[in-house]
Amino acid sequence: xxxxxxxxxxxxxxxxxxxxxxxxxxxxxxxxxxxxxxxxxxxxxxxxxxxxxxxxxxxxxxxxxxxxxxxxxxxxxxxxxxxxxxxxxxxxxxxxxxxxxxxxxxxxxxxxxxxxxxxxxxxxxxxxxxxxxxxxxxxxxxxxxxxxxxxxxxxxxxxxxxxxxxxxxxxxxxxxxxxxxxxxxxxxxxxxxxxxxxxxxxxxxxxxxxxxxxxxxxxxxxxxxxxxxxxxxxxxxxxxxxxxxxxxxxxxxxxxxxxxxxxxxxxxxxxxxxxxxxxxxxxxxxxxxxxxxxxxxxxxxxxxxxxxxxxxxxxxxxxxxxxxxxxxxxxxxxxxxxxxxxxxxxxxxxxxxxxxxxxxxxxxxxxxxxxxxxxxxxxxxxxxxxxxxxxxxxxxxxxxxxxxxxxxxxxxxxxxxxxxxxxxxxxxxxxxxxxxxxxxxxxxxxxxxxxxxxxxxxxxxxxxxxxxxxxxxxxxxxxxxxxxxxxxxxxxxxxxxxxx
Numbered sequence: 447x448x449x450x451x452x453x454x455x456x457x458x459x460x461x462x463x464x465x466x467x468x469x470x471x472x473x474x475x476x477x478x479x480x481x482x483x484x485x486x487x488x489x490x491x492x493x494x495x496x497x498x499x500x501x502x503x504x505x506x507x508x509x510x511x512x513x514x515x516x517x518x519x520x521x522x523x524x525x526x527x528x529x530x531x532x533x534x535x536x537x538x539x540x541x542x543x544x545x546x547x548x549x550x551x552x553x554x555x556x557x558x559x560x561x562x563x564x565x566x567x568x569x570x571x572x573x574x575x576x577x578x579x580x581x582x583x584x585x586x587x588x589x590x591x592x593x594x595x596x597x598x599x600x601x602x603x604x605x606x607x608x609x610x611x612x613x614x615x616x617x618x619x620x621x622x623x624x625x626x627x628x629x630x631x632x633x634x635x636x637x638x639x640x641x642x643x644x645x646x647x648x649x650x651x652x653x654x655x656x657x658x659x660x661x662x663x664x665x666x667x668x669x670x671x672x673x674x675x676x677x678x679x680x681x682x683x684x685x686x687x688x689x690x691x692x693x694x695x696x697x698x699x700x701x702x703x704x705x706x707x708x709x710x711x712x713x714x715x716x717x718x719x720x721x722x723x724x725x726x727x728x729x730x731x732x733x734x735x736x737x738x739x740x741x742x743x744x745x746x747x748x749x750x751x752x753x754x755x756x757x758x759x760x761x762x763x764x765x766x767x768x769x770x771x772x773x774x775x776x777x778x779x780x781x782x783x784x785x786x787x788x789x790x791x792x793x794x795x796x797x798x799x800x801x802x803x804x805x806x807x808x809x810x811x812x813x814x815x816x817x818x819x820x821x822x823x824x825x826x827x828x829x830x831x832x833x834x835x836x837x838x839x840x841x842x843x844x845x846x847x848x849x850x851x852x853x854x855x856x857x858x859x860x861x862x863x864x865x866x867x868x869x870x871x872x873x874x875x876x877x878x879x880x881x882x883x884x885x886x887x888x889x890x891x892x893x894x895x896x897x898x899x900x901x902x903x904x905x906x907x908x909x910x911x912x913x914x915x916x917x918x919x920x921x922x923x924x925x926x927x928x929x930x931x932x933x934x935x936x937x938x939x940x941x942x943x944x945x946x
Contacts, residue, residue, distance in 0.1 A: 453479055453499075453609055453728075454737055462581040462606040464557050473555065475584055475604060479611040480726050482604070489545035490524045490552035490586050490602075493535070495637065499611065499728035504655060506697075507532040507638030507684065510549065511586070511602045512617050515630040516595070522549040523588050523600050523617070532638060532685040550588035550600050558583045560605045563662075563721070564934065565919035566749055569875075570780075570816070575748035581607035597622035610745055611726040611738075615701075617719045621711040629709045630900070634719045635701035638682055642697075644689040652696050654679055656727045658739055662932035663703060663720035663907060666846060666884035668941050670739070673929030675885065676701050676720065705887065708900030721932075747931045749918060754816065756781035756876070756925075762789045764806055771810045771817070781923070782810065783878050784819040792821045792868040793861065800871045807873040818876020818923065821865060823910075824850040825881040832857035837889040837899050846884040853883060853906040854895020862913050869922060876923040882930060883910040 451459050462477035473484040476498070483494030495505040510525035528543035529535065545551060562578040584604040590596065599620045606613040617634045621627050643653040659677045660670050667673025679696035682688075688695050701722040711717050725742050727735050743750055757779045759770045770782050784790045784803075794800070803819075810817040825847035827833060832855040836844040843849060851857050868874070888902040896905040911933040917924055918934035926935040 453611070454734070454741065457609050460609045462608050464582050464584055473584070475582065475606050475613070477581070477606055477608060477611075479609075479728075480606075480613070482606070482613065484586070485526065485540055486552060486555070488543075489526055489549065490555075490588070491526045492637070493526075493537075493540055495639075497611070497726050497728070499726075502640075504639055504657075504726070505637065506534050506640045507682070508535065508543070509636040509638050509698075510546075511588075511636075512600065513633040513636060514550075514600070514619070515632070516598070517628050518630065519594075521590070521592075521595070522546055523602065524552055524586070525549060529684075531687065532682060533687050534640075548592060550590050550595075553587045553589050555587070556585045558585070560607065564915040567919055567921035569921035570752050570754055570923070572749065572753075573744065573751035575744055575751065577748055579607045579745045579748075581605055597624075598627065607745055610741055611728065612723060612742055612745065614721050614723045614746070616721040618716050619711060620716045621713055624713055626710050626712050629707060629711055629717060631702065631706060631708075632719060633700050633702040635699065635722050635724075637699040638685070639697055639699055641688070641695050644695065646689055646691050648692070648694075649690075652679070654696070655699075656730060658725040658727070658735070658742070659699065659701070659722065660932075661701060661720045661722045662911070664929045664932065665882070665907065667929045668927060668938055670929060675704050676722065678702065703904065705903050706900045707904035708898070709904060710897070723932075743931060749934065749936055750931055752923060752936050754780040754923065756783050756816075758783050758785040760785050760787040764802060767806050767817075768809060771806075771813055771815050774815050775813055779815070781816040781818065781876060783876060783925070784817070785878065786820050786822075786880065788820065790819045790821075792819060793864045795864060795867065797871075800868060803874065804872045807875070811873070816875035816923070818874045818878065820878040820880060822880045823861070823882060824884055824886070826851070828855075828857050831855070831892075834886045834888040834902075835890040837887055840889065845886045847881065850881075850884070850886050852886070852888040852890060852893050852895070852902070853909045854888065854893040854902065855890070856894060858893075858906075858909065859895055862909060866913070866916065869917070869920065874922070876925065877917060878925040880927060882926050882928040883907065884928070 460478040464475050475482045481496040485493045508526050510522035512523040526543040527546045560578045560581045566577050586602045588600040601618045639655045642655045661676040663676050664673035678700045681694045682698040807817045827849035828851045833842040834845050834852045889899045896902045914934040924935040925937045
C-alpha cells in the first residue's frame with residue numbers, strides 16, 4: 447500500500463470510482479480511503495468493508511442489503527447465507543454461499559454520478575463548495591419471485607464521495623402491483639462489524655467501531671448525537687463464538703426508524719427512505735475526528751457555511767424595522783430578524799398585512815440587507831381537534847413539549863400552506879423556526895395527513911423536511927434550534943435554557 451496523503455489537508459487526491467473484479471462477479475466501490483465490496487451472484491451482498499487509511503478490514507460477516515416488513519411479513523433484500531463463522535469472513539467462503547429462498551433477488555446494477563438530494567439556491571455568501579458533492583453512485587435493483595410480491599421492485603442506492611472516507615445509503619420501493627401494499631417497517635442498512643471491544647461479563651457502556659453514523663431522519667436535538675434516531679448498535683444472534691457469555695456484544699449496525707413508517711404504497715408509487723451517512727475515522731484522536739465530522743457536514747450540507755450576521759428586532763412596527771435596517775448598514779450587519787415577541791404573524795393571510803412586510807423587505811433589499819421573521823410551530827396548544835393525541839391516554843397532552851399541534855392535522859397542513867404563501871408574497875429571506883417538529887407520535891385516526899399511530903412520525907417528519915427543502919431551493923435562510931442540517935437548515939444555537 448502506497449503512502450496515503452492526509453485527506454483533511456488535500457483535495458483532488460482521492461476520487462471515488464467503481465470497478466468490476468473477479469470476472470464481473472464483484473463490484474468494488476472505493477476512493478482510496480475506504481472500500482466497500484459487493485458480490486453479485488447468486489445474490490447481491492456487501493462482502494467487504496475496508497478502512498484503507500489504517501489497513502483495517504471492518505466487516506466480519508454478510509447480512510442482507512436491507513430488511514423490509516410488508517403487509518405483516520418480513521423479507522430480506524439480497525444477502526448470502528451459509529457463513530458458518532461470524533467472527534470473521536474469509537474470501538474463499540464466498541463461492542460456497544447461496545441465495546436465501548424468499549429474499550428479494552438481484553437483477554441489475556447501474557453506475558452514475560452523485561445527484562443533489564434537493565435544490566440549493568446560492569443567494570448569499572457561502573464557502574465555494576460543490577453541490578452535489580462529487581463522487582459516484584451505485585444502484586442495485588432487486589425483485590421477488592414470491593406471488594404476493596410480484597411487481598414490487600426494491601432498489602438499494604449508494605453514493606461515495608471524493609476526498610473523504612464517507613458514503614451514504616438509502617432504499618426505494620416501487621409498487622408495480624395493481625393493489626396497495628403496506629410498508630410496516632424497514633432496515634435500510636445492516637452491517638456485521640468487527641467488535642470494538644470484548645467482555646465476558648455484562649458491560650454497561652460498550653465501545654463502538656471507530657466511525658460516525660447518522661441519517662437525515664433526525665429531530666429533537668441540538669447535536670448530532672441527541673438528534674440521532676436511526677442508528678442502532680445491537681447484538682448479532684448469528685455470532686455464536688463471541689467472547690461475551692450472554693452473546694450481547696453490540697457489533698451489528700442497523701439503520702432504521704424508531705417506529706413505522708407504516709406507509710401505504712399505492713400502485714405505481716415509489717417510496718424513498720431516509721439516507722444513512724457512514725463516516726470512517728482514521729484515528730481515535732477526538733480533535734481529528736471532530737475535524738472529520740466538520741468536513742462531512744461541509745460536504746453533504748454545504749449551506750451550513752452561509753453565515754450572515756443578523757440583528758433581532760422585537761417589534762413589528764414598520765418604523766422600528768426600518769430603523770433597524772438602517773442601523774444594520776452602519777454596524778455591518780447583513781440581516782434583520784423580526785424576532786420572538788415582535789408580534790409578527792406569518793399565518794395571517796390578509797393581503798394588506800403581507801404587503802406591509804413586502805414593502806419592508808423591498809426597503810431592506812434596496813439597502814443590501816435581508817429581512818425575515820420568527821414563527822413558532824411546536825410547544826403550543828391549538829385544540830383537541832388538531833393537537834397530537836397521546837397513544838397512552840387517547841387525549842392531548844403528554845407530548846415532548848406537553849402540548850403540540852400535529853403536522854398531519856388540518857391545522858398543520860394549513861400552517862405550512864400559509865407559511866409558504868407568506869414567503870412567496872412577502873419576499874422574506876429568512877425563517878427563524880422555533881419549536882421545530884420534535885418527533886411527537888399521534889394516535890389520532892381523524893387527521894388527514896396520517897392514518898394512525900404507526901405512520902404519524904414518518905408523515906410529520908416528511909412534512910417539515912419537505913418544507914425545509916423548499917426553503918433551501920428558494921434561498922430562504924433557516925435558523926432552526928434542532929439538527930435539521932441534512933434537510934436544509936443553515937444554523938442552530940449552541941444550546942440554551944429559557945431562564946438564561
